[in-house]
Amino acid sequence: MRCELLDYELPEALIASRPPEERDGARLLLIDRGRGAGEVEHAAIRDLDRHIERGALVIVNDTKVVPARLFGRKRGTGGQVELFLLHRLDGAPAGAEDLGGGPQESAPRSERWRAMGRASKPIRPGSVLDLERDGALVAEVLERAEDGVLTVQLSSTAGLSVAAAIDAYGHVPLPPYLGRGDDASDRERYQTIFARVPGAVAAPTAGLHLSPGLVERLRANGVEIASVTLHVGLGTFQPVTADDLDLHPMHAEVYSIPDATAGAIAAARDRGAPVIAIGTTVVRALETAADPARAGLVRAQSGETRLLIQPGYRFRVVDALLTNFHLPRSTLLALVFAFAGRERTLLAYRAAIDAGYRFYSYGDAMLIRGVDAP
Incomplete structure (x- = not known):
């Protein structure tokens, strides 16, 4: 993929330097891959339980950010x-x-x-x-x-x-684009409520939106929650500088898929429920561990991943994705292009910009659902 295709323009005023007052207080853009590009809905993170079907399996990253x-x-x-x-x-x-x-x-x-x-x-x-x-x-x-x-x-x-x-x-290692040093509040807010395994130098930002109350409502609606570990590395901030994404030296990140999560995915397949990744880090972990012999399943394993997902990649495990809005010329944006399509993603970003959504780590989010349109 030519890297200029990862560009878009963002007004600097839309970069969120602080999180919303409430953990689940962000806005949410809804995208359905089965509908036409440019068709989006505006919602709120606190209502996420209304947009995830009963019985779905939600997978979070339980890495803990180290100061x-x-x-x-x-x-x-x-x-x-x-x-x-x-x-x-x-x-x-x-x-x-x-x-x-x-x-x-x-x-x-x-x-x-x-x-x-x-x-x-x-x-x-x-x-x-x-x-x-x-x-x-x-x-x-x-x-x-x-x-x-x-x-x-x-x-x-x-x-x-x-x-x-x-x-x-x-x-706290806040991203440099926030343009400020950390303070006492970042010790809590730049950490998900699932943070358990120390090792990350950046937060899995989609998970920052999930509050205890929202998780309780999801579970009350029959949604199961499982976890993986992927320690987000410094390379997540590195822009793509090569002319072609294939030439980008993808950084390595340590990950682990526990037996319980591999079993939860198998059970979700048996009941016909979707697997929903909370963030691109979860996507990379699950897709790295995809079982080549059993479609839609993963193997419980640990190791390092250098998986670079870009348009043309065939997703084997993840059915839906909750993700923040990402930097231009980033491998994270390339992953979202691969999942939702470049045109659909850029039109969604334009709709978010026009509506004044907040971008990047402490910003708003989008939920990408549905099966790709034929």
Whole structure:
């Protein structure tokens, strides 16, 4: 797919810098793939239970966002520095362990990490970075790769494990397009109510809309809810710069499909119920685990996915999708094009812009249902 086809114009005023006052207070655009392109309905997230059929299976992402941004100074020069944690060198994603926040005598207080660094001058091997309150975390830079990614020895000096110190002193990694730093409210609102497994450096944003009350109403309407884990990585913010999407180096993300969810999908197929993905991260996890021998089913498994979904992809598991509005020239928009069709998606985006919908991570959402029109 030519990448200029992923472009659209968005007034900057429509980028949501804050979430709605209520978690389920966003607007909802309804799209039916069986109707003509450009035919949309306007609704509200809080009424989502009216637009999902009884007996459907809704699948959410239970990843938990880690406060992966750390600020401090270079020892010796005092220069300001920012460190963005990516993953531990043992392969675990950032914070993929208990982050209870209390002292953990038996947990590691020194670990090697991959991280991105930002300062007025390049951060070179041998640099020592005193991070957060009174140097609660210290990072010794061991290596710097050609792409700028750092290998650091991260040590806690606060009587906590490294993971607990990150949780206590780190900052919520808000997307850069929000144009602001995090505050105390983001600790809650940039996290879904399903967040259970630490490891993401960005939120699975469609899931941010689901409130406890809305989930209760869905369940009361016979909707079953299951979960997968996909730790959203820093690559989710990277725009497509190649001329052709096939040449884009898709980032890897860690995922897991539990036995219970694989069984729930099989049961949904048996009763003829649709599988509804809450967000593109759920789509990537389910489609990666699609069982090639059994149509519509998945295998319980864990691993890394580099699946890049673009127009022409044949979806094997997901029947409907709740998703936010995505950035131009992004792999997320390409996935939505693949699911709903490029023309239908762009017409829907135009309708949302004309109606003043709010875009991106803290913005409004769209629900794409129905079978593709012949």
